Amino acid sequence: MTTKTLTLFSKIEETIQSLNTKAISAERKEILQPLIAYLKFKISNEEPIHLNFICTHNSRRSHLSQVWAEALANYVGIANVTCYSGGTEATALFPVAAKTLENAGFEVKKLSEAKNPVYSIKYSKNNHPIIGFSKTYDDSFNPKSGFGAIMTCDSANEACPIVVGAEKRFPITYKDPKAFDGTPLQAEKYEERSHQIATELLYVFESIKES
Numbered sequence: 392m393t394t395k396t397l398t399l400f401s402k403i404e405e406t407i408q409s410l411n412t413k414a415i416s417a418e419r420k421e422i423l424q425p426l427i428a429y430l431k432f433k434i435s436n437e438e439p440i441h442l443n444f445i446c447t448h449n450s451r452r453s454h455l456s457q458v459w460a461e462a463l464a465n466y467v468g469i470a471n472v473t474c475y476s477g478g479t480e481a482t483a484l485f486p487v488a489a490k491t492l493e494n495a496g497f498e499v500k501k502l503s504e505a506k507n508p509v510y511s512i513k514y515s516k517n518n519h520p521i522i523g524f525s526k527t528y529d530d531s532f533n534p535k536s537g538f539g540a541i542m543t544c545d546s547a548n549e550a551c552p553i554v555v556g557a558e559k560r561f562p563i564t565y566k567d568p569k570a571f572d573g574t575p576l577q578a579e580k581y582e583e584r585s586h587q588i589a590t591e592l593l594y595v596f597e598s599i600k601e602s
Contacts, residue, residue, distance in 0.1 A: 397465040402496030412594040441538035449478030462514040477528030
C-alpha cells in the first residue's frame with residue numbers, strides 16, 4: 392500500500408523537513424505505538440485506511456490532525472489513507488487554526504460565510520482539497536464503519552469511551568491551544584501545537600514506511 396511520494400506545496404515540505412521526530416519523548420512514542428501497529432496491520436492486509444480524528448468541538452486539534460495526517464501520509468508515500476475529523480458536538484473551525492495551517496504552507500480558502508463556514512484546504516496542486524468544517528464524529532460526511540478513531544482531547548476521550556463503528560480507538564491527546572485565545576501568545580501556541588501534531592504523525596507514518 393505504498394506509492395510514489397506526492398509532491399506537496401514547497402512551504403509545507405519545508406515545514407515537514409524542519410520537524411524533529413527524535414525530540415519525541417519515549418512516553419509519547421509509547422502512546423503512538425498502537426496507532427502504528429493498526430496502520431501496519433491495515434497495510435499488510437491491503438485494506439484502505441480511514442482515520443477519524445475526534446475532539447470535543449471539532450474546531451482546533453482535530454482539524455490540525457486531520458489535515459496533517461492526510462498530507463503526511465502522501466508525503467511519506469502511503470496510499471489509500473483518507474482522514475476525517477469530528478466532535479462530540481459541532482461548533483466551527485476556529486479561524487486561527489485555519490490560519491495556522493495556511494502559515495505552514497497549506498492553501499486555505501473559505502467557501503462560505505456561515506456560522507459554521509466551510510473551508511477548502513489543499514496541500515498539493517494535484518490532490519482533491521480537504522473539506523474543513525465542524526461536525527459531529529458520526530456526521531454523514533464521516534465514515535460509519537471500518538475506521539480508526541483517534542481521540543485528540545481528554546474531554547472527548549472521556550465522553551466517548553466507545554466510538555460506534557470504529558475498528559480501534561486511540562487516545563492520542565493534545566493540550567488545547569484555545570487556552571491562549573486572545574492573548575499575545577495565541578499565534579505562537581497554535582503553531583506549537585500544530586508542529587507537535589505534525590511531528591508525531593510524521594513519526595507514525597515514517598515508522599510504517601521503514602518497516
